[in-house]
Amino acid sequence: MVEATGGGDTCCPGLLTAPLDEEQAVDLARVFKALGDPVRLRLLSMIASKAGGEVxxxxxxxxxxxxxxxxxxxxxxxxxxxxxxxxxxxxxxxYRLLPETTDRLAGLLTRPAGTPLPDRRVRAGAVS
Amino acid sequence: MVEATGGGDTCCPGLLTAPLDEEQAVDLARVFKALGDPVRLRLLSMIASKAGGEVxxxxxxxxxxxxxxxxxxxxxxxxxxxxxxxxxxxxxxxYRLLPETTDRLAGLLTRPAGTPLPDRRVRAGAVS
DNA sequence: ATGTTGCATCGACGGACATCAATACAACCG
DNA sequence: CGGTTGTATTGATGTCCGTCGATGCAACAT
Structure with missing residues (x-):
């Protein structure tokens, strides 16, 4: 299961361009939570980087x-x-990588080309 | 503390092209763990998508x-x-987004252009 | 059948985390 | 000065999660 929200898709809008509704957030959080552990990150990278695509x-x-x-x-x-x-x-x-999922994450984290770097004005108030 | 990328850099190699060493994995896991909660994902998307860049x-x-x-x-x-x-x-x-960090994540999750979709052949037992 | 090896599941335990009420701190306004 | 509003920190509590040993299941080998 898990399978992104049956019909909710969430294909392109992107995490950074519009507020997520709660259902999308819960679904996405499951994937990021799976990446939020050093052991699982190393496992994933070992699987993904293996030549034959399988480990x-x-x-x-x-x-x-x-x-x-x-x-x-x-x-x-x-x-x-x-x-x-x-x-x-x-x-x-x-085990082998499912590239559709990592592709989706990469897309969600990529801001549309036009997005300007926020004016970077003062860095003054740096909270210690 | 925490201070993203203390000195470990981990600039480009990409999560999917080479096995992560443990230090890189621990560092990255901290960021993904922060994204592994629906409330934080919604907060981030609300901040990132705000017109003025600030909320x-x-x-x-x-x-x-x-x-x-x-x-x-x-x-x-x-x-x-x-x-x-x-x-x-x-x-x-x-609050405002720090796009360098999301950009870094997107880059780590993006497979190098050449990477072929792992032959997707049969989903059954098909093996040599 | 019996044994052996590779991997998954179960049950338990300790530490980490999300949440809250209470409180502290910061900036404004009388 | 004291009062009010906006935000951060503290301390406590219940739940989730990473880890293990023990056990179960699948596929071979003898």
């Missing part, structure tokens, strides 16, 4: 000082967020 | 069913993540 769990687990159940738990969260998918092949399970 | 706290608070200290707390987390900045002008405090 076996048995190659991921030994890269961390964590128990196997913990890694499995993090992979589950990344999968539930729609960031990765997995496929069992014989004894082994292979 | 007064007094315009943000009434948009939520939350206490004023709670909103203030969320704004503090967004600021510590380097996503927004604030400036006091008279009685009021104005």
């Amino acid at each position: 076996c769990v048995c190659d991921l687990t030994p890269a961390f000082d964590l128990s196997q159940p913990t890694i499995s738990h993090h992979l589950k969260l990344l999968r539930q967020a729609g960031l990765i998918d997995c496929e069992r092949r014989g004894t082994w399970v292979y | 007064c706290v007094c315009d943000l608070t009434p948009a939520f069913d939350l206490s004023q200290p709670t909103i203030s707390h969320h704004l503090k987390l967004l600021r510590q993540a380097g996503l927004i900045d604030c400036e006091r002008r008279g009685t009021w405090v104005y």
Whole structure:
């Protein structure tokens, strides 16, 4: 499940151009929350940067000082967020990136070309 | 503290092209964690999408069913993540987006142009 | 069948986090 | 000066989350 709001799409408007309504915010927060952990970020980058597009769990687990159940738990969260998918092949399970989701995030964080850098006027009141 | 990118830079390599080392992961996770809450996402989008580039706290608070200290707390987390900045002008405090940070995130999530969509072939067991 | 290996789920525990009421601080106004 | 309004901080509380050991399930091997 998770699958962006059935029909809400939220394709382009962008996080930075119009206020999010609460439903969109809840949905998006789930994905960002999945990225809000160092272990999951490293897992994602290991999966995404792998040449063949796939990584076996048995190659991921030994890269961390964590128990196997913990890694499995993090992979589950990344999968539930729609960031990765997995496929069992014989004894082994292979994970791969779902680029549509990272593409969507990148789009949401990219401001439309025209947006001017906010006048950057005084930096005076820098709160210590 | 926190102070986005103390000295770690992590400028370009991209989350999806090479495995993150742990220090980079910890640093990045702090930012994504700040985005991993619906209230903070809505606050950020309200601030970022505001015409003048600035929003007064007094315009943000009434948009939520939350206490004023709670909103203030969320704004503090967004600021510590380097996503927004604030400036006091008279009685009021104005928040504005720090676009460098969202730009950095968008860049990290954007795959280098050449990256082929992982052959998407069959969704079944199809394997060599 | 029995054993073995790879991965997922379960139950528990400690620390982190979102929230609030109360309070403190800052700037204005009489 | 004291009073009022806007915002931040403090302290407490309930819930969520990361982690583990133990266990379960799937796919091979013998």
